[in-house]
Amino acid sequence: MLASLRSGHTLAVYFALRFIASILGLFLLAAVLIFIFDALELLRRASDQDGASLARIGAISLLRVPQLMEQVLPFAVLFGAIAAFLGLSRKLELVVARAAGVSVWQFTAPALIVGIGIGIGAVLLYNPLAVALRTQSDELASGLFGREQNFLLQTTGDIWLRQDGKDGESVLHAKQILNSGERLLGVTLFTFDRQGSFVERIEASEATLGEKIWRLSDATVYSTEGDPQTYESYTVSTYLTPTEVRESIAAPESIGFWDLPRVIELSQRAGLPAYRYSLQYQTLLARPALLAAMVLIAACVSLRVSRMGGIGRLILGGILAGFVLYVLSELGKDLGGAGIVPPFIAAWAPGVFGVLMGITILLHLEDG
Incomplete structure (x- = not known):
C-alpha cells in the first residue's frame, strides 16, 4: 500500500x-x-x-x-x-x-x-x-507621446472633470493620469466665477492635487482682460479630495490587489459608489x-x-x-x-x- x-x-x-x-x-x-x-x-x-x-x-x-x-x-x-x-x-x-x-x-x-x-x-x-x-x-x-500619450493611459481616453472650489467652478481636461489621479499631465482648465461667467483658460504641463488646490506647473493663462501670461507655478481651488478624484477618473486596474480594500473603504466612507473597485x-x-x-x-x-x-x-x-x-x-x-x-x-x-x-x-x- x-x-x-x-x-x-x-x-x-x-x-x-x-x-x-x-x-x-x-x-x-x-x-x-x-x-x-x-x-x-x-x-x-x-x-x-x-x-x-x-x-x-x-x-x-x-x-x-x-x-x-x-x-x-x-x-x-x-x-x-x-x-x-x-x-x-x-x-x-x-x-x-x-x-x-x-x-x-x-x-x-x-x-x-x-x-x-x-x-x-x-x-x-x-x-x-x-x-x-x-x-x-x-x-x-x-x-x-504628446497628443497621443493617452495610448499609454490606464483609462480609455482623455479625462474630463467638473469641479467646484472657493473661487468658483472649473472644468478640467487632462491627457494622462498618474498616481491614481492625483497627478495629471497635459492639463487644460476652464474656470468660471460664482455667477457662472467665464474667467480664464489655463494650459499646464502638469497638475498635482494638494489641500483644496490644484498646483499647476508651466502654466499659460488666457483671460478676457489681457495678453496670455506664463507662470512657473499656478494654483486653482478645488473641493475635490484624493478619494473623489480617484473614484472619478482612476482605472480600477491601476490599483493593486492589496490596496483595493482600502480604496473601497475610503470611497464608501466618502459616500461615493465603489462598484468598479469592488468588482x-x-x-x-x-x-x-x-x-x-x-x-x-x-x-x-x-x-x-x-x-x-x-x-x-x-x-x-x-x-x-x-x-x-x-x-x-x-x-x-x-x-x-x-x-x-x-x-x-x-x-x-x-x-x-x-x-x-x-x-x-x-x-x-x-x-x-
Missing part, C-alpha cells in the same frame, strides 16, 4: 510538472510576442518625438507587458493545459495510467492544483507587481476559480481525444468554450461595473459556471 501511495504521489508530481512547463512556456511566448508588437507600435508613435530612443521605448514596453499579460493568463492556462493533456495522450501516458486504474479525477487533480496555485500567485504577487511596473512605465512615458477586487479573488474552469475544459477535451479521436474538432471546441467563458467574464465586468449586477455575482459567476460545467461533462464522459 505504501508503494502504491508513493507511486501515486510520483505520478501526480510528474503530471503537475508537465502542466507547469506547458503553461509557463505558452505564457512566456505570449509575453515575448506582446512585447515585440507593443514596442513596435510605441516606436512608430514616438518616432517624431524629442527624447524618444530605442532603449526608452523598450523599457516603457517592457514595464507595460506584465499588466497586459494579466488578460492573457486564462488563455495561457487553457492552451497550456490542452497542450499538456495532448502530449500525455499522444505518448499514451494517459492510456497507461488509466489502464493501471488511475481515474480521470486523479490525473486531472494535479492540473487543477497547478491552475489554482497559479491563480493564487497571480492575485497575491503578480498583480501588485504588474501594477507597480505599469506605474513606472507611465512615469517613464510621461510627456513623450475588480472580487474579479481578482475569483481568478483561481476561472483558471480551474479553464483546466477542466482542457481535461474534457483530452479525455475525449484519448477515447474517440477527432483531435482538431475537439480542440477547437475547447478553445471556443474557453473563449465563451472569457466573454461571459467580460460581460459580468460590464454589468457589475455599472451596478446592474452585484460585484460578487458578476465576478464569481463565470468561474463557478465553468467549473460546474467542466465537472458535469467529465462525469458524463467518465461514468456515462
Whole structure:
C-alpha cells in the first residue's frame, strides 16, 4: 500500500510538472510576442518625438507587458493545459495510467492544483507587481507621446472633470493620469466665477492635487482682460479630495490587489459608489476559480481525444468554450461595473459556471 501511495504521489508530481512547463512556456511566448508588437507600435508613435530612443521605448514596453499579460493568463492556462493533456495522450501516458486504474479525477487533480496555485500567485504577487511596473512605465512615458500619450493611459481616453472650489467652478481636461489621479499631465482648465461667467483658460504641463488646490506647473493663462501670461507655478481651488478624484477618473486596474480594500473603504466612507473597485477586487479573488474552469475544459477535451479521436474538432471546441467563458467574464465586468449586477455575482459567476460545467461533462464522459 505504501508503494502504491508513493507511486501515486510520483505520478501526480510528474503530471503537475508537465502542466507547469506547458503553461509557463505558452505564457512566456505570449509575453515575448506582446512585447515585440507593443514596442513596435510605441516606436512608430514616438518616432517624431524629442527624447524618444530605442532603449526608452523598450523599457516603457517592457514595464507595460506584465499588466497586459494579466488578460492573457486564462488563455495561457487553457492552451497550456490542452497542450499538456495532448502530449500525455499522444505518448499514451494517459492510456497507461488509466489502464493501471488511475481515474480521470486523479490525473486531472494535479492540473487543477497547478491552475489554482497559479491563480493564487497571480492575485497575491503578480498583480501588485504588474501594477507597480505599469506605474513606472507611465512615469517613464510621461510627456513623450504628446497628443497621443493617452495610448499609454490606464483609462480609455482623455479625462474630463467638473469641479467646484472657493473661487468658483472649473472644468478640467487632462491627457494622462498618474498616481491614481492625483497627478495629471497635459492639463487644460476652464474656470468660471460664482455667477457662472467665464474667467480664464489655463494650459499646464502638469497638475498635482494638494489641500483644496490644484498646483499647476508651466502654466499659460488666457483671460478676457489681457495678453496670455506664463507662470512657473499656478494654483486653482478645488473641493475635490484624493478619494473623489480617484473614484472619478482612476482605472480600477491601476490599483493593486492589496490596496483595493482600502480604496473601497475610503470611497464608501466618502459616500461615493465603489462598484468598479469592488468588482475588480472580487474579479481578482475569483481568478483561481476561472483558471480551474479553464483546466477542466482542457481535461474534457483530452479525455475525449484519448477515447474517440477527432483531435482538431475537439480542440477547437475547447478553445471556443474557453473563449465563451472569457466573454461571459467580460460581460459580468460590464454589468457589475455599472451596478446592474452585484460585484460578487458578476465576478464569481463565470468561474463557478465553468467549473460546474467542466465537472458535469467529465462525469458524463467518465461514468456515462
